[in-house]
Amino acid sequence: AAPAAVGRPGVGAGPGGSGPTAPEPYATAGWLAVETALELLASPLAGVDPADLRRLGRALRDEERAAGNKIPPPSDVLLARALAEPRRLVAHDPAYSKGAQRLGLLLQETRTLLAAGGTAEEALWVLWQGTPWPGRLERAALRGGPAGRNADRDLDAVCALFETAARAEERVGGRGVLNFLEELDAQDIAADTLTRRHTRPDAVRLMTAHRSKGLEWSFVVVAGLQEGLWPDLRRRGSLLEADRIGRDGLAEPLTPGALLAEERRLFYVAATRACDRLVVTAVKAAAEDGDQPSRFLAELGAEPKDVPGRPRRPLAVSALVAELRATTVDPEASPELREAAADRLARLAALTDEDGQPLVPAAHPDRWWGLFEPTRSPEPLRDRDRPVALSPSSLENLVGTCSLQWFLGREVKAAAPATAAQGFGNVVHVLADEVASGRTPADLDVLMARLDSVWDALAFDAPWKSAQEKQHARVALERFLSWHVMDRGGRTPAASEHGFDVTLEAGEYEVRIRGSMDRVETDEHGRAYVVDFKTGKSAPTKDEVAHHPQLAVYQLAVREGALDEVFGGDRPEPGGAELVQLRQAAPKKEGGDALPKVQAQEPLTGEWVGELLATAAGRVLDERFTPSTGQHCTTCSFRASCSARPEGRQVVD
Structure with a gap:
């Protein structure tokens, strides 16, 4: 804040433009x-x-x-x-x-x-x-x-x-x-076309034809000379047409001919800014598509040159640097071409701004990524004579979704920190366990009080999101209580949050399964029935549930003795398993909004589960983690490192 005199600048600023005028009174x-x-x-x-x-x-x-x-x-x-x-x-x-x-x-x-x-x-x-x-x-x-x-x-x-x-x-x-x-x-703010800014003498300037009046350059490009855009013969003015008010009263609106002449004069201004070279570009599409070059193109006196197809690369500095770098190491390129590419890269790398900072840092060899053949360790990461440890929840990710995602998340431990959605699920699971074990009564008010005591510890993006998710948690708990007290075909609770650790034979491999079952129940035939609570916003289809890896592994673990202690030392037969979707309402014929959506899996038949485990164990031991694309890619944290995604290929290719 210091004394200042503000003058009104002239029409142009820069080469060919006039300077500022004298300060006005009361400036x-x-x-x-x-x-x-x-x-x-x-x-x-x-x-x-x-x-x-x-x-x-x-x-x-x-x-x-x-x-x-x-x-x-x-x-x-x-x-x-x-x-x-x-x-x-x-x-x-x-x-x-x-x-x-x-x-x-x-x-x-x-x-x-x-x-x-x-x-x-x-x-x-x-x-x-x-x-x-x-x-x-x-x-x-x-x-x-x-x-x-x-x-x-x-x-x-x-x-x-x-x-x-x-x-x-x-x-x-x-x-x-x-x-x-x-x-x-x-600073150059593209959206603010009226800001007066310092421009480098050797920089490219972008401006409208109106702002170019009075200025000159050696090389000028007039882009987008399309019919309908230039000339633009639409009526000018505001809703009340205040621009028509003049000294002699209300002026007549411009005729189409007058508008065309005005547009031609503006194009003349733009074209005559070039001292040595002028390039005018337009798009010529099929007649039915509508995009056609402007009529002014034919008035330049030169035959337009058709350039079919797309440019071989995007017209950007990063794409130019990438092409030059590829050319310098291309064994099939001629020595002269490789030398020319290296020379151009050196010139780009030498460009700096007023503070001495490089304008094109990627052009310097210090910033190049070397790409070598994939490395292989002489010693395997896992002993093939020992069981492969897997969890039921990760099995689907490893075999059914994307093995690379499993490797980066589970093995490398590069997964993103726990989100509020995961915290939501953990809280609901804990409260469901407390009700099933009898530590907390099956009363909604009591559960909401317990929820209030820990809810503020969950991190949400905004207060309204916290309130929204809390309401969803209330609805999920209401559905859980309704499901908990209903008759489920004669099934009775046997265990809650039951941990297990079993080793299974899977073809030529041994797989150690460790995990926890949300709830175990005994059906009317004395068989073990496993329940898994879900709090996600999506649910698998009916066919996917029939071969759901997590439920199938639970049933296989029951068959191999995971619940022997729960059933008094006897080994029960698996009677099936189900997903209870607490965020999603049941169909109307099965209870509607008051009950959760239940997706059941029949008792295991066939050998498909063993084959699934063998495939998972083979991928882990062989260290083969290839990416698989699908709907899961939209929420994957590793897209920037995945060769199956465009954003990942530009790093590793």
Whole structure:
């Protein structure tokens, strides 16, 4: 915050453009520029709407007249003075002056901080915490919808601004607020086409044809010369057509011919910006598709050149570097071509910005990834004479879903930390176990009280998400209680959260299965029936349940003695197993919303489970973990490292 004189820049900036004009009268008011003051008052920091701004301006002019100034300064100048000296606003109606007064006091506090040696980051914190804007953004973000998305975007921008200020202080230290503001102003923000910015003389500039007027370059590209876009013969103007109001009354709207002539003049401006070379591009599609080159293309006096097909690579720096790097190591390329590619890479690697930072760091050989043949250990990771340890829950991932995902998650331990959804499932399983074991009564109010005691420990993205998931947990517990007390074909509880550890024969391998069964029940024939509670949002199909690996392994473990101690030392026969989907309602004919969806698996028949275990054990011992694509890829944490995904191939190929 320092004295400044704001002038109105000329039409062009850069080569061929005119410089700034002289400062206009009243360009500053005290230490605050008039243009800056108006932007601050209209910004979310003050939140003054245009109507209140006009009322305040009129009141300030009336105050000047009452003080004897027959020709007071313009309203915008008086507003800037009032913002620089907020005590002037005390006598005005707070209904329209409160926001300006609050902002003025806040700016004074910020100036005092900066005068005492405060940093740009500290000044930003004063401004941020002293206005109601943070509260408005928070409320909008929590409400969701389009307004919430806009609030999220604004919060991201504010966080980026604070981070930039912090980095500036850490990197340089004590550089001052004006230097920080100059650095921000020099940043290239593509969405803000009106921002005046410093441009490198050897950089490519992107702009509209209107903004190019008065400028010249050696090489100019006019892209997208399509019929319907250029010329654009649609009517201009606003809804009320205020642009037609002139000195002599209401002007007639432009005719199509006049619009065409105006578009042709604009194209002439764009084409004549080139001193040496002009390239004009357009897309020519089939006649029925509609995309056709503009009629202006034929008026250039040169025969257009058709370039069929797509470019051999994306027109981007990263794609160019990738092609050059591949060419330098291509044994089939000629020595001259490889040398030329290496020379171009060296030139790209040598480019730096004003701070000496490389503009194309990927061009330097230090940043290249070497790709060698896959390594193989002379010694296997596992002893083939010892059983392969697997869990029932991981078996489906290893055999049915994706073995690479199993390896990276289970063996490498690279899986993402537990999510709130996993915490949801753990809490519901614990409460179900407490009810089944008799430690907690089968009462919803008691279960909800137990849930409340641990719920805040679960991490959710937002408070509304926590409340939503808590309601889902309540519904899941209601369904569990209804299922718990209902008649389930004469089955009675025998054990809850029963851990087991059995070793099974699977072809030429031995597989050690360790896990825990959510609930074990005895059916009317004395057989063991295994129940597995699920809290996920999706459920397998009927055919998938019939060959569900986890349920099948539970039944196989029962056959091999996993429940002998539960049944008094006798080995029971497996009577089947089922998935109880607590998040999903049963079909209407089976109870509807009050009961969970139950998916049963019949007692095991055939040898398919043993073959499944043998396949899993073989993959683990042979160390063969190839990726498999499917619906699971959408939620996989390892897509960036998977050769079956495009984002993974660009790393390993």
